[in-house]
Amino acid sequence: MASPGFWDRQEEARRTIARSKELKTWTEPWTRLSGRVDDLLEMSALLADAGDDELESEVEREAEQLDRELEKLEFRNMLRGPDAHRAAASLCQSAHRSCIRRSNASANRSGADASILR
Secondary structure, three states, X not given: OOOOOHHXXXXXXXXXXXXXXXXXXXXHHHHHHHHHHHHHHHHHHHHHHHOOHHHHHHHHHHHHHHXXXXXXXXXXXXXXXXXXXXXXXXXXXXXXXXXXXXXXXXXXXXXXXXXXXX
């Protein structure tokens, strides 16, 4: 959009911007969820070091909340049917699942209870 000549073809530029906004409505929720998984990873590492019951409860609550949100996003993805967004959402979903796997591996290495992250 910042490239020279982009705005010279106004109708095409409008379609490109509309498409970009549309894709963001699908990718941003996955990106936010991925960030929360990263935060949960950090909390899990703290839990392994501290052994704090209150922190463990917080990690469990957050893991359960993330699981519910993941289910909602997956359901939303299924309902939209075949279209061009699928590739972008699929990439974000794969990244999220990778974060979950990393969090489980990190929790296992640190001795934390990884079952709360599943």
